Amino acid sequence: MRYLLGLAAAMLLTVTLFAQQHVYYEFSSPNGVHHEAEISVAAEGLPQGAAIFRMSRSSPGRYATHEFGKNIYNIKATDKNGATLSIKKLEGDVYEVTGHKGYVKVSYTLYGNYADGTYVGIDETGCHLNIPATFMWVKGLDNAPITIHFNLQNKNWKIATQLKPGNDAATFTAPGLQYFMDSPVKIGDLSFTEWTVTNPDKKSYRFRIAFDGKDPNNKLDEFGKKVARMVKQAQAVFGETPAYDYGEYTFLASINPYVFGDGMEHRNSTMITTGNDFTGEDNQLGVFSHEFFHCWNVERIRPKTIEPFNFEKSNTCDALWLAEGFTQYYGVLLLVRAGFTSPEKYLNTVGGLVNTKTNTLGAQLYSPIENSQRAVFVDAGVAVDKTNYQNMFTSYYTYGAALALALDLELRAKYKLTLDDFMRALWKKYGKTEIAYTVPGLEETLAQVTNDKKYAVDFFTKYIYGHDAIDYAPLLANAGIELNRSFAGKAWLGNIALDTNKNNQLFIASNTIKNTPVYNAGLDIDDIIISIDGKNVTQKKEWDDVLAQHKINDVVEVVYKHRNETKKTSITLKESPFVKAAVKANATESENAFRNAWLGEK
Ligand SMILES: [Zn+2]
Known part of the structure; x- marks a missing residue:
């Protein structure tokens, strides 16, 4: 997702025309132990008529739809004086507020118990927020500036985000909806390590890892140095890093068993979730290098087919x-x-x-x-x-x-x-x-x-x-x-997944693949294998053992059950076309x- 610099000019115009247009968010998690947050979104400068508030159905960097509206409830609308306004559900995730005088505040409860790059995780240790999964937004106010305030439940909590710091440590701003939606927020007892990267034009940027996890061996600084080495190699590909907004790039890195494996790129940050304990070993670097490369490739070198990003439907991209x-x-x-x-x-x-x-x-x-x-x-x-x-x-x-x-x-x-x-x-x-x-x-x-x-x-x-x-x-x-056959000279009938069901029957657990011997023989997903070569089999190993005794071009007979009908087929074995590379x-x-x-x- 990207923030068009031209938008700044457009925004100035908006500000002139509707000086009062602004969106304010408040976030707190008093019932974090049960994964609930209390959220309000207040819009001022609304034009006359019905105001439409909605949850998103998609999220930058994700291309399928995700019905984020499913996890909100207790939805209320009030005016500036706290008086109740009429709110009506138009669709599962779309709400209409009528009878307002230019100001509407909608509040709701959000349930979030899946911390990764796409969803939300709220608990008593902190809050992990992907913005489209967390915050409602107001249709037609895409360019209105946004202010967000977090009420922290714990005095040790810190906030990490690419949003612009505001008047105090718990307040941030965004120039408009697209930027806001692209700016995940991590709140908790975070640790930080940071370093500086300088470009050929002598401009420097602060890099930091905002780390959520246990680090018993104090490996975070050392790990930061490893990430910095990777960053240098990425910088060498392009000759420079992008000019990060507000002078910094943040790895929001949750490396602990309570998150779900993911990595999600953003303009000046990335949300990394690795569901293992932090070790600081090299094998935890992969997601960092992939996501970091995105700060050029997709965040700024951006396909036209997903620009601007549509939060109401899936975004089809050709590139x-x-x-x-x-x-x-x-x-x-x-x-x-x-x-x-x-x-x-x-x-x-x-x-x-x-x-x-x-x-x-x-x-x-x-x-x-x-x-x-x-x-x-x-x-x-x-x-x-x-x-x-x-x-x-x-x-x-x-x-x-x-x-x-x-x-x-x-x-x-x-x-x-x-x-x-x-x-x-x-x-x-x-x-x-x-x-x-x-x-x-x-x-x-x-x-x-x-x-x-x-x-x-x-x-x-x-x-x-x-x-x-x-x-x-x-x-x-x-x-x-050079490339060589991975299984040279070995008989092969196709890559299939075999498993044993609770009735101790061997069955095909995945689609068979076109042009492979097993597919050509008519075997399909869910078929139960009774015997191969006359030998009854119930375990994958028994099947593999029979195959291992055969040569390429041998024909094996398989008896199997398809929907309770016992059938027989013969499979002509081939050599696997898969290759491996070697010096x-x-x-x-x-x-x-x-x-x-x-x-x-x-
Ligand atoms: Zn990616």
């Missing part, structure tokens, strides 16, 4: 393969460059990305644009019915990262450029200027960076608008890396240099 996928690629790569992940270990990621593009149906059959647009269903979208994602969807995170890998390697081999050059060009053209981009704009930038329009058209036609296969072997060979034994000096330039410190 999550770049916004999330390229961020995924760099999130891992930055830790290699900063020395936290060894290049050898990174090859597992490389192999995984090759498999994503080569061996998943969503990437074989559909473009990354089509997969991005599915985020409105898959991005923590909740459904009761079964889906067929295994056969038609590949995550835009890994799909996009697989494209980033191919593009990075190709730019290096063909043009003596790197993906960093492309990202820096996007930053200059769309990020620094905060002009939202389109997919054709990305293609044009690739043409400019490579000075080769034909290449850019070809790449986008084949791999972004299309879903052509990518031959990774020659690209990786330049870096002295070539005979890699040349120039191949090693290519790999070091790619994975080495910047």
Whole structure:
């Protein structure tokens, strides 16, 4: 989410026209022990007629809908003197207040017991607030300035947020609704570690980790130094950090067993929730590097299809393969460059990305644009019915990262450029200027960076608008890396999940996947396996043991039950197409240099 600088000018105009338009929020959690908060939103300068107050249905950085209105109750409306006003529910989460004289205060109780990047967690130890999940807002007052005050239940509590500090330590302001909604708030007995980052233009920014968790070994400062090393590698990709509003960037980091694993990017902060105890080890850095990369890629280099963000419905984006996928690629790569992940270990990621593009149906059959647009269903979208994602969807995170890998390697081999050059060009053209981009704009930038329009058209036609296969072997060979079959020479019938049910029957627990032997044999999710090769099986291991005795091209007979009907089929075994990456034994000096330039410190 972003705050348009142009909005400041528009706001001044608004202020002139409706000098009194302002929205005030009050927050307290006197019944925190039962996860309740008391909230009020007061709007002044309302135009005549009905005023519409509502809860959001979506949240910046999340693309599916989340019905935040489900967790509020005790809804009341009053005027400036505290007299009751008429409030009517128009929809599940939309309320209409009538009979007012320009001022309405709506108050409600909020229940929140799920601390992560999307929802709310309230208890006696503190409050973890994602704004769209917490606060109602007033339709038509998007540009009205906002003041929010927190009543702290405990004198040790501190507040961390990217909101602008106000008149006292518990008051903050926002220039308008979009900015407010993008600014999560963490309240509790927080610990801090901080450092300074200076850009080539000599401007410095304060970085801090606002930490919620136990740190028995006093590792937080040391961990902050590790995060700072990662930040430096990210800064090197773009040449500079963004000019953070109010001079600082905050990692709101909850690392404790009482939160749910997530990471959510924001303009000058990120909400990180890791459901483990804090150790300060390198393996807790991954979510930091991914989310931090977003302060360029998606927060400022922003897809036009989600700008401005709509809080009333899902937001369909055609470029999550770049916004999330390229961020995924760099999130891992930055830790290699900063020395936290060894290049050898990174090859597992490389192999995984090759498999994503080569061996998943969503990437074989559909473009990354089509997969991005599915985020409105898959991005923590909740459904009761079964889906067929295994056969038609590949995550835009890994799909996009697989494209980033191919593009990075190709730019290096063909043009003596790197993906960093492309990202820096996007930053200059769309990020620094905060002009939202389109997919054709990305293609044009690739043409400019490579000075080769034909290449850019070809790449986008084949791999972004299309879903052509990518031959990774020659690209990786330049870096002295070879691809080999992960299970060479072993009989394989497809990747399926097998489980034993409470009646001690072995059953297929996931969709079987198109073009694999088990799919072609007609086996489907929920089918119960009775025997393979004449041997009765009830456990996965028994099934695996039978398979292990077979060779590629063998035919095995399977007896199974589908809806109480016993059936028989035969499966012709193949070799798994999945590959792994390894450094070539005979890699040349120039191949090693290519790999070091790619994975080495910047
Ligand atoms: Zn992300």
